[in-house]
Amino acid sequence: MTKDLPKRFFVETWGCQMNELDSQRLSSQLMQEGILPTRDASQADLILLNSCSVREKAAHKAYSRLGEYRLLKQQRPNMLIGFCGCVAQQEGAQALKRVPDLDFVIGPARVGELRQILQQRLLGKRPVATGFPDASDRNYDIDLLSREGSHKGMVTIIEGCNKKCTFCIVPSTRGPEQNRPIGDILAEVRHLLDFGFREIELLGQTVNHWRDPGTDADFAVLLDRVASLEGLERLRFITSYPRDFSQEMVNQFARHPNICPYLHLPVQSGSDRVLKMMGRGYTTELYFDLVDRLRNSRAGLALSTDIIVGFPGETQQDFQATLDLISKVRFASVYAFKYSPRPGTAAPRLNQPEVPLAEADRRLQTLFSLQKEIQTELNQALVGDIFDVLITSWGKTPGTQTGRTPCHRVIHFEHGSEPAAIGDLVRVKVEQAYAHSLIGRAMSHSDTPAVRSQDTSPLPIIT
Numbered sequence: 001m002t003k004d005l006p007k008r009f010f011v012e013t014w015g016c017q018m019n020e021l022d023s024q025r026l027s028s029q030l031m032q033e034g035i036l037p038t039r040d041a042s043q044a045d046l047i048l049l050n051s052c053s054v055r056e057k058a059a060h061k062a063y064s065r066l067g068e069y070r071l072l073k074q075q076r077p078n079m080l081i082g083f084c085g086c087v088a089q090q091e092g093a094q095a096l097k098r099v100p101d102l103d104f105v106i107g108p109a110r111v112g113e114l115r116q117i118l119q120q121r122l123l124g125k126r127p128v129a130t131g132f133p134d135a136s137d138r139n140y141d142i143d144l145l146s147r148e149g150s151h152k153g154m155v156t157i158i159e160g161c162n163k164k165c166t167f168c169i170v171p172s173t174r175g176p177e178q179n180r181p182i183g184d185i186l187a188e189v190r191h192l193l194d195f196g197f198r199e200i201e202l203l204g205q206t207v208n209h210w211r212d213p214g215t216d217a218d219f220a221v222l223l224d225r226v227a228s229l230e231g232l233e234r235l236r237f238i239t240s241y242p243r244d245f246s247q248e249m250v251n252q253f254a255r256h257p258n259i260c261p262y263l264h265l266p267v268q269s270g271s272d273r274v275l276k277m278m279g280r281g282y283t284t285e286l287y288f289d290l291v292d293r294l295r296n297s298r299a300g301l302a303l304s305t306d307i308i309v310g311f312p313g314e315t316q317q318d319f320q321a322t323l324d325l326i327s328k329v330r331f332a333s334v335y336a337f338k339y340s341p342r343p344g345t346a347a348p349r350l351n352q353p354e355v356p357l358a359e360a361d362r363r364l365q366t367l368f369s370l371q372k373e374i375q376t377e378l379n380q381a382l383v384g385d386i387f388d389v390l391i392t393s394w395g396k397t398p399g400t401q402t403g404r405t406p407c408h409r410v411i412h413f414e415h416g417s418e419p420a421a422i423g424d425l426v427r428v429k430v431e432q433a434y435a436h437s438l439i440g441r442a443m444s445h446s447d448t449p450a451v452r453s454q455d456t457s458p459l460p461i462i463t
């Protein structure tokens, strides 16, 4: 095995924004060592697989990908392979036994230790860095170079989760909650704004459960402080837990126009009976009341949610309650999945009857078709509106670009004579609308009213 540092690295990232940011943190450490990124895994001397355990058969998929990388290693014997992310945390040392060519394993809470782990590997060890150190022992330093190409600056504020939803594996893969101090968070956001980011996204599994370890200031205080920073044009945060959303947090939407009119608020089910079995700790009454207060605080707030169908014991009546909730709230988008058991979670021990796979499939398709109708109606109501759009990528056809409206909808548009850079804001008029995207045309700022566009989706009637 080589005793030299690798020259080129390749990172494959699965899963959520937390993993995306973890990959930036991994890349940052390598780039500080002079190791350069490549987009071609076959050219890399170091491959990192940053895995996700949320989807079905996660471990199986991760091992199968590691198997593909082993084949590359046969052609480049000095290549190193690192297994990272939530599946790596779950598998630990066992992964080294199952994959003889695997060089090291890093859990999500140990991402900041990559450099040391690499050094240990070069000394001949096969390190396994899993477990959950305190926030004060975690390294969040990330250089700006590794954020290049990103359209927004993501900032972790809280890692892990103290809740015990009976279907969820996150508490065992990301550990108990660890809060970053407010001073560190504000300094990182300031640094990203000075670098030129227009949009900041605060991240955490239960982002609104954040507390400053020193002063006990809560997330409403943090939102207020971050949104007040000079130069911040857009602020988002994900993921919020309904029960932890205080009125002071709701009020921030009215107080700060730069907090985007969009919120991801997972409900998981429209049935109180199922919510109880899931251990969510709230009822649909609380959820509806919160939605009402949020929409009173910011007119036209767009909401998205997560839903699980076919949870053990879910009856047709329970599922109908979920459809009713979707019809009432009229989400801008819904991320829905069929329930599948995860190792070590409580749901399989609830002794509830399983929903047959074919029935769970049918329910999922019914939900998707209802949501598609709602989304199409909401999006079509936006035709003619003008939005300040944050550019996220080049379009699929020449002369076009893609971006996100403040209400987080995807919009493809013709950029006119001057394309904008990724991460820039462009004023765009919506000309067509479909269920999953808008189509528009860039406008010159002098042609259009200098107003920050609002999401004008019809308000739901919450009863």
Ligand code: SF4
Pocket: 161, 162, 163, 164, 165, 168, 169, 170, 171, 205, 206, 241
């Ligand atoms: S709140 Fe529930 S679903 Fe979300 S990460 Fe924690 S345990 Fe999982």
